[in-house]
Structures are given as structure tokens and as C-alpha cells.
Amino acid sequence: MSGFLMKIWENETYRKGILAAGTVIGIIVAFRYCLPLVVPFLFAFIFAGILRPAVDWLMKKWSWSEKLASILVMLLTGGLCLAAGKVILTTLYRQIENFVIYLPFYQEQFMTGLGSCCNYIDTGLHLENGASLAYATEILMGIFSDFQNTVLPKLTTSTVTAVKQAFSSLLFFFIMIYATLCMLKNYHRLFQKGRLCGYIQQVWEHVMHLLGVYVRAEGTIALAQTVICSIGLWIMKNPYSIMLAFLIGIVDALPVFGSGTILVPWAVFRFLAGDIQMGIGLLILYVLCTLNRQLLEPRLLGQKLGMSTLLTLFLMYIGYRLFGIFGFVLGPVGYLVGREILSFECAEREKA
Numbered sequence: 001m002s003g004f005l006m007k008i009w010e011n012e013t014y015r016k017g018i019l020a021a022g023t024v025i026g027i028i029v030a031f032r033y034c035l036p037l038v039v040p041f042l043f044a045f046i047f048a049g050i051l052r053p054a055v056d057w058l059m060k061k062w063s064w065s066e067k068l069a070s071i072l073v074m075l076l077t078g079g080l081c082l083a084a085g086k087v088i089l090t091t092l093y094r095q096i097e098n099f100v101i102y103l104p105f106y107q108e109q110f111m112t113g114l115g116s117c118c119n120y121i122d123t124g125l126h127l128e129n130g131a132s133l134a135y136a137t138e139i140l141m142g143i144f145s146d147f148q149n150t151v152l153p154k155l156t157t158s159t160v161t162a163v164k165q166a167f168s169s170l171l172f173f174f175i176m177i178y179a180t181l182c183m184l185k186n187y188h189r190l191f192q193k194g195r196l197c198g199y200i201q202q203v204w205e206h207v208m209h210l211l212g213v214y215v216r217a218e219g220t221i222a223l224a225q226t227v228i229c230s231i232g233l234w235i236m237k238n239p240y241s242i243m244l245a246f247l248i249g250i251v252d253a254l255p256v257f258g259s260g261t262i263l264v265p266w267a268v269f270r271f272l273a274g275d276i277q278m279g280i281g282l283l284i285l286y287v288l289c290t291l292n293r294q295l296l297e298p299r300l301l302g303q304k305l306g307m308s309t310l311l312t313l314f315l316m317y318i319g320y321r322l323f324g325i326f327g328f329v330l331g332p333v334g335y336l337v338g339r340e341i342l343s344f345e346c347a348e349r350e351k352a
Contacts, residue, residue, distance in 0.1 A: 016342075016346075019342060019345060020338075020342060023338045023341050023342060024338060027334045027337055027338050028322065028334070031322075031323060031330050031334060032322070032323065035330075039172075040172050040175045040176040040179060041175075041176075041179050043176050043180075044176050044177075044179035044180040044182075044183055045179075045183055045190075046208070047176075047180045047184075048180050048183035048184045048187050049187065049208060051073050051074070051077060051180075051184055052184060052187045052188075054069075054073045055069045055070050055073050055184060055187075058072065058073070066185050067185055070181060070184040070185045071181070073184070074177075074180070074181055074184065078177075088246075091242050091243075092242065092243050092246065095239070095240045095242060095243040096243060098239060098240070099240060099243070109273075112273065113269055113270075113272065113273035114133065114136060115133055116272055116273050116274060117132075117269070117272045117273075118130075118132035118133035118136055119132075119133075120272060202344060203337070203340045203341055203344055206340050206344075207333075207336050207337050207340050210336055210340075211333065211336065217296075217297070218253050219253075220296065221252070221253070221292070221293055221296050221297060222249045222250070222252060222253040223249070224292055224296060225248065225249045225252045225253075225259060225289050225292060225293070226245045226246055226248070226249030227245075228245075228285070228288055228289060228292060229241075229244065229245035229248045229249065229259070229285060229289065230242055230245035230246075232281065232284070232285040232288070233245060233285070235281075236278060236281045236282075244262075247262065248262050248263065248289075252289065252293070258290075258293075259286060259289040259290070259293075260286055260289075260290070263282050263283070263285055263286040263289070264282075264283075264286060266282050267279045267280075267282035267283045267286065270282060307332065307335070307336075311335075312332055315331035315332045315334075315335050316328045316331050316332065317331070318331050319331020319332070319334065
């Protein structure tokens with residue numbers, strides 16, 4: 001039996017197939033059962049890797065101790081994040097507050113626009129005047145009734161669960177911050193010499209480099225889209241330009257969706273409501289966002305990840321089926337990890 005297994009292992013094709021299958025099974029098991037246990041430490045390690053160059057620079061420039069430089073970098077990073085978060089959240093809160101205050105006015109505008117759309121439908125389909133509006137109103141009232149009868153009671157009864165989740169999130173945050181500081185002080189000593197540690201380090205560094213390329217590219221594009229939308233909506237005198245631009249930037253960063261998910265239906269609705277100028281402005285904004293992504297994405301991302309759009313979509317779907325909503329991220333990440341493991345193993349065998 002052992003001789004038969006040795007013959008299979010010595011066959012190049014069979015060996016690669018076994019390695020690929022073992023890697024896939026190992027990644028799925030690790031993501032499903034091990035990842036939830038080490039998430040705060042994984043984030044801490046990533047943040048430590050990002051901040052470590054600043055620590056090295058302070059140690060080299062000012063001859064500071066590793067501990068002092070690490071604490072200072074953490075304090076400066078935390079202060080900058082808190083300041084930026086305060087500005088953004090304050091602006092968003094004000095715009096959301098104004099939106100809630102003027103909600104009855106926007107509801108009236110929505111019903112006016114809905115009435116115009118329904119009139120077009122009635123005229124085009126030769127229906128009785130007001131038939132489409134009555135049907136649409138009935139559907140909306142049903143949705144609102146279901147929301148009141150189903151969602152609101154759950155929100156009321158889930159207060160204890162929400163408190164538990166808040167405590168868990170706070171504990172997660174503090175563990176991650178403390179772990180980041182510990183790893184930041186000892187980053188170069190986390191991987192000691194040894195074949196396994198060297199193997200893990202090389203695969204990890206390459207995967208982190210590829211993920212860093214993707215995150216930086218998508219972050220830069222999303223920021224540019226947010227700036228374009230905020231300026232455009234401000235020119236169109238929209239009182240919620242920052243809030244809406246922030247939302248469009250987030251949606252645009254999501255694969256498959258894009259800025260058109262919000263801008264195109266919004267433009268169509270404004271056209272049907274008779275606001276031609278606003279509709280044209282929104283379509284121009286959509287064209288600008290599309291051109292911006294088409295120009296920036298090849299330069300910032302290119303083929304560095306070695307993943308086509310179709311492959312990315314396939315991996316996201318497989319990840320979603322395996323791990324739920326977080327699988328949209330875990331699917332492509334698992335592919336990158338598996339690819340780097342197999343590439344490294346093949347390179348090692350060629351050296352041998």
C-alpha cells in the first residue's frame with residue numbers, strides 16, 4: 001500500500017492535484033473554524049505590519065527605543081483616526097439630522113414623483129387614471145405595515161442582544177489595540193529562523209503585498225469617487241452632498257455594484273418627476289465616476305493580482321456560499337493564499 005502511495009506521490013500531475021486539494025481543504029477548514037478565534041490578532045498583525053516602517057524610521061532617525069517609538073506611533077495613529085472620524089461623523093450626523101427633520105417634505109416629493117411615474121404608466125398601458133398609483137400605494141403600505149409588525153418588535157426585544165454585541169465589540173477592539181502594540185514592538189522577532197517559519201513568512205508577506213495593492217487601489221478609487229460626487233452634488237445644491245457622496249463611494253467600492261447602482265435609478269426618477277436638470281446632472285456625475293474608475297483602475301491595480309473580473313466574481317460567490325456575507329472577502333483572499341502556497345511549494349521542489 002505504501003509503495004502504491006509513493007508511486008502516486010512521485011507522479012508530478014498526481015502530486016500537484018493532491019497538494020491543490022489539500023490546500024483548498026486546509027484553507028476552508030482554517031477560515032471556518034480557526035479564523036473566528038484569531039480575528040483580533042490577525043488584524044493586529046496586519047496593522048503592526050503597516051505601522052512598523054514608521055517605528056523603524058523613528059528608531060533610526062532619533063535613536064529612540066523600540067518601545068517608545070511603538071507607543072508614539074500608536075498614539076499618533078489613534079489621534080489622527082479619532083480626529084478624522086470626528087469630522088466625518090459630525091458632518092454625517094448633521095446631514096442625517098437635517099434629512100430626518102425634512103423627511104415629511106421628501107415624502108411629499110417622493111409621492112409627487114411616484115404619481116408622475118404612475119401617470120406615464122397609465123397613459124402608456126391605457127389603464128384607468130390612478131390605477132398604477134393605487135397599486136403602488138397599496139404595495140408601499142404593505143411594506144410599511146410589515147416593517148411595523150415584524151422589524152420594530154424585534155428591534156425592541158433585541159436590546160439585551162445589542163448590549164452583549166456592543167460589549168463584545170468593545171472587548172474585541174481593546175484586545176486588537178493591545179495586541180497591535182505588542183506585535184509592533186516585536187514585529188521582526190515574530191518569525192524566528194526555521195523552515196516552517198520562513199515558509200509562512202514568505203507566503204504571508206507576498207499575500208499581504210497583493211492584498212495591500214488591492215486595498216490601496218480600491219481605497220484611492222473610492223476616495224476619488226467620493227470627492228467627485230460630493231463636488232458634483234454640491235454644485236447641484238444638494239444639501240446632503242457629503243452623506244450621499246460617502247454612500248456612493250462605499251457602494252462603488254463593492255464589486256458588481258458600482259456608482260451606477262445609485263446614480264442611474266436616481267437620474268431616471270428625477271427625469272420622470274420632471275426635474276430634467278437634476279437628471280442630466282446625475283447622469284453626468286455617473287459618466288465622470290465611470291471614466292474615473294476606468295482611468296485609475298488599470299494604473300493602480302492592473303494585472304498585479306492576476307485575477308480577472310469573472311474569476312473574482314466566481315470566488316466571491318463561492319465564498320458567500322461557504323462563509324456567508326464575509327465570504328465576499330474570504331473567497332478572493334483564500335484564492336490568493338492558496339495560489340501563493342502552491343507557487344512556493346513548486347519553487348521549493350524545483351530548487352531541490
